């Protein structure tokens with residue numbers, strides 16, 4: 125397992141060891157004791173989504189009950205992004221991104237308190253992710269994917285395909301400060 129730090133402290137790229145042989149390959153995608161060594165707490169909910177090229181899901185966050193997310197692509201390719209939206213964080217409004225694919229088998233750790241999203245850069249993406257807390261629709265909200273104050277450089281050709289919820293999201297500056305996770309809550 126290779127663990128790669130990103131420019132956002134706490135956000136990690138993980139490269140599990142792949143055991144290939146004449147039959148195909150094997151890899152471990154989660155092990156509580158080993159992942160705890162990298163600061164990843166126990167994971168309680170597993171999700172899967174399938175999206176076609178040009179779909180953009182996000183930016184999503186829950187607060188309270190912020191979810192840390194261990195994300196991975198089983199088939200296809202996405203550009204995956206984490207944004208630090210914790211009030212008081214020295215990296216507030218900063219983003220980092222990584223290409224995840226069935227080919228590179230990389231995982232991306234998005235800590236609690238970060239907004240998360242991805243755009244499908246392959247023909248499709250079978251996307252799976254494990255969460256540190258349960259889905260809480262009453263505390264979930266979206267941040268605009270194209271918030272100029274965040275300035276994510278999405279590898280996009282044209283306008284992305286968004287859900288109604290994501291198309292109506294607000295920019296960070298228009299979200300009341302007390303609605304945002306605090307750095308102290310999730311440092």
Ligand SMILES: Cc1cn([C@H]2C[C@H](O)[C@@H](COP(=O)(O)OP(=O)(O)O[C@H]3O[C@H](C)C(=O)[C@H](O)[C@H]3O)O2)c(=O)[nH]c1=O
Pocket residue numbers: 171173181182184193240241242259287
């Ligand atoms: C997230 C979630 C959704 N749902 C239901 C609610 C909706 O009826 C339907 C689709 O939900 P939504 O449009 O929010 O799904 P995504 O746009 O893929 O959102 C997810 O993808 C982005 C990138 C994230 O980071 C979040 O984890 C998550 O919000 O699934 C559930 O029943 N349980 C869940 O945990």
